[in-house]
Amino acid sequence: MVESAEQSEPTLVGQVMRVIQTRIDRRQYTPGSRIPSVRAMAETMNVSKSTVVEAYGRLAAEGVVQPRLGSGFYVAAPLAPLDLAELSADTDPTVDPLWMMRQALRADETSARPGCGWLPESWMPHETMRKALRAAARDGSGATLFEYAPTQGADTLRSLITRRLWEQGVEATPEQVMLTDSCSQAIDLVCRFLLEPGDTVVVDDPCYFNFMALLRAHRANVVSVPFTPTGPDLAAFATVLETHKPRIYITNSAVQNPTGASLSATVAHRLLKLTAPHGLVIVEDDIFGDFEEQPAPRLAAFDGLDRVIRVSSFSKTLSASVRYGYIAGRADWIRGLADLRMVTGMGMSALNAELLSSMLVDGSYRRHLERVRDRLARQRQTVKLKLAKLGIIPWIEPTGGMFLWCRLPDGCDAAEVARRALVENVVLAPGNAFSASGAATSYMRFNVAQMDGERVYQVLARAMESGRPATHLRTVRR
Template sequence: MVESAEQLQPTRVAQVMRAIQARIDRRQYTPGSRIPSVRAMAESMGVSKSTVVEAYGRLAAEGVVQPRLGSGFYVAAPLAPLDLAELSPDTDPTVDPLWMMRQALRPGGDDIRPGCGWLPESWMPHETMRKALRSAARDGTGPALFEYAPTQGADTLRTLITRRLWDQGVEATPEQVMLTDSCSQAIDLVCRFLLEPGATVVIDDPCYFNFMALLRAHRANVLSVPVTPTGPDLAAFAAILETHKPRIYITNSGLQNPTGATMSAAVAHRLLKITAPHDLVIVEDDIFGDFEEQPAPRLAAFDGLDRVIRVGSFSKTLSASVRSGYIAGRPDWIRGLADLRMVTGMATSTLNAELLSAMLVDGTYRRHLERVRDRLARLRQTVKLKLARLGIVPWIEPAGGMFLWCKLPEGCDAAEVTRRALAENVVLAPGNAFSASGAAKDFMRFNVTHMDGERVYQVLARAMENGRPAKSRR
């Protein structure tokens, strides 16, 4: 009993247990693999061997690891399936990305959804869609209606997307473009292609909440850089490059979600410059790009699709029901990604691609976008004024898009406001759902296209009044 002579420190035991559990969660230690020896772990964490023995013993009692006689401790084979919710670092469900997504997609006819990320269907090009469907019914070929698409997707839409990329200065060949079912799927494929479990990924803070949920599914080690009005904070980025080895950075150059920030040409240039010596791939998600009034500089154009992978979709501008997205990148990567796409989902839909192509070609898309942009610009002003009366102020004046990223009045907790509004069937998007660091608790993302009428402002006012800590109430 020599070892127990030393006083065990319960917090240190818990520390060791958490360290092991975290590495198992991130798949640094996989089932059946050996965890470090007691001595090695004690040294690396600067604790006594008896602390590690105690921690390993408790982990074994919990079934997390298994001792094997004479050869140490091994990670137990898990019986439970992947639980995304369990991988969540958050305890508050209101700011959990999964919860946010489920809420936003939950059917509910009477709900008002300033927290959602899309335009109302009444804004969408109904007549163009119906015309495309009639045309498919009349002229659709047998292959288009019934056959599997080629591995990189239907040629017509790929060619149209390639042409649109050239318009943005991204000189891609059609071989560098492949179709996916959605922008989310595009990012998921890139992650499957480039990430190992435990790999480090950089995201913006705040950023689209699904990046965080998706990266959980990949067991990535997620780090974030603060967003400034002209792009990511480069000093913070440089520090991460020095101390970690991030594999991917995911961002929106134009109309960053949720802030609406636009990357300046100088920041784009410097970002590419500081990342050049590192083995980092930048995933530029352009899903909101077509809403920009003045197109922002594109990383994909600066870089020439070398270390930048571009992803996008028409879910926000044409239809979220006709599923489609794309990836543009290095030809060898696109071949690998197309193989992965084929193996994990066979083919994309030629019919969907043909419907979108029909909606994209005849100039109606350009006119549709112009109308939407004008309407959005007017609405952003109207909603800004109405929110101002409640003391809610936009962080910046975005150069386009449907979002206003706003600061709530002093003392308001966005998650609490969200819970109270939900009880009145108003679905909001609290700041910390977008923040990896949890630094946005008094922020809220508002979708100006879902804020018609006075009711949403009345509900907001009530929820904010009740959402303040008691001391700051009247």
């Protein structure tokens, strides 16, 4: 979008024009759709109706909107190509999800990545994976090596995943399970299947930052509810249900990203009861569930895969290269999702399915998880003590997983700390990257598995000290 001179000026008229243009750019308003009435826009932005009339008039003169006598103003401009990099509500790139993912993925062996969301390569089961690869090469049929997989994915792997769901209390059949390339693809397919542009989606605050980036791509209206140590704030959720009429809620029930918190049974029951009259569909992302030491309640278990859709993958626990995830839900929805998966991505990797199936069957995946859980438990305690020496305190003490969601000392802005640490090649994850409301300025997510050695703590200490306001530093020195 090329801004006019009026839009770049800090005037009330320019502010109204910018809001309308931004919503068009974000595809909240599409060509032919009606924008808010003059009265509604004036009330929303707390400006006079004459200000809105002038702003709408100038947008009409630029060809962005067009008036219709007695009806209002409608979007006239053609739909611009989607540019996710321009859709962040916060101009600070440090808290932009796409910027953060680029930094973590482009880091090399000289970088430290306590802000990333995966285990170090050294923690992964190298020999077990090589053994499975050798077996697949030796015993795999031509279909395994060269053919497309069935529409819903390999039958053997779907049956194994169904068995794992039953162990968590989720009563499913193989017909209710569809394999995907990843958990992100699973959520993307569900959004394609259920959402229309402009639909409202609820996320936790804080939540996994890629949820917000992905929902922008689907032109959804994102609304957040505060997340507590036992699940979403139900009073806030009730208000959102009445005010915004959301279509979907996306959440982690176990080892929530970024907080590490898990849903309680009480909150799970109340949430399902609260949302039932509204027909809200809940997407339960369980990608970190295998890191649990004590299993948390699952919404899919209480709901029976009626309004709850379970998605997950093995990329965090096993391999980011052996891409395999899944969707579990109502059988009729799975059939529709399978068709959607076929037309948008054709077949999946039969070879990856064979590798994963062999590791699930021979018990090597279970043994790997046991080692990782034990190692993470010890690492969480070690990192917690080292962070405490810097005045960094966890919001809660998670019972599993790789994340500590921590509050920085008073006077520290997490985004500023992240910027200063990046100069020393340390990638951090400031809190507002995970907060749709921007309410996590003083919080940061730490991946304990990526915090061996003293370098991270030394850089963090320097970044916090140099990033605090000068008035705070003078107070400390006194």
